[in-house]
Amino acid sequence: SLPGTVRKSEKMGMRQRCCILALLVLILSLFPACARMEQGGTELTFEQLHEKGRKIGVIEGTGDDQAVMAEFPDAQVMYFNNYPTGYAAVAGEKIDAFVYVKVQMELALRNGLTGVKVLDEPVGEAHLVVDGISPTARYPDLENKLNQFIDEVLGDGTMKDMYDRWVVRHDYKMPDIKVPESAAAHLRVATSGTEEPFTYYEGSELRGLDIEMARRFAAWLGAELEIAVYD
Secondary structure (H helix, E strand, O other), X not given: OEEOOOOEOOOOOOEEEEEEEOEEEEEEEXXXXXXXXXXXXXXXXXXXXXXXXXXXXXXXOOOHHHHHHHHOOOOEEEEEOOHHHHHHHHHOOOOOEEEEEHHHHHHHHHOOOOOEEEEEEEOOOXXXXXXXXOOOOOOOOHXXXXXXXXXXXXXXXXXHHHHHHHHHOOOOOOOOOOOOOOOOOEEEEEEOOEEOOOEEEEOOEEEOHHHHHHHHHHHHHXXXXXXXXXX
């Protein structure tokens, strides 16, 4: 995962997230019980994944299967509903590798995931995660206001500080950002709550870079904030 840029779009009020997500392979480290699969090796390599019949997992609906099929045309693509089941399939030797976002894989390793290794080689092109403004948003001039806000947090270093805290240093303390509890304007922001360190639950509280960004934007607007969670 690399720091990137947020750029204005000329169509549909779309804004791109503040990071470029590169796909990497989560790879099975071979233990004695399965060492027979490789001659004299201790772990699968990126090159060995090109061998015919390798099983490589992706999350269904992400489009990552297209990148896998382009890079590993002789592999069998296996589909999973979420990344924890993909990790478990690798660790349990049901698949040879799993393609997902590097920052999420590194978090899993720090949180105790064992029997796997993240490879350095990326799969496919870098992904841009796009944030969209609803075409029925009732907030007046919302696109221009959002553009102005993002320009400011990029220009004054706020965005860089947020990325450094949440993604680089894993400092998960949410700063105290005052959002009006009652205001003439109401901002409703959708999130998934499943993508640490961007949007995730700590107990019953939503945290992460995206949540901080939403709170900062609402405070900047002087609007009350509602977070809506969707899959």
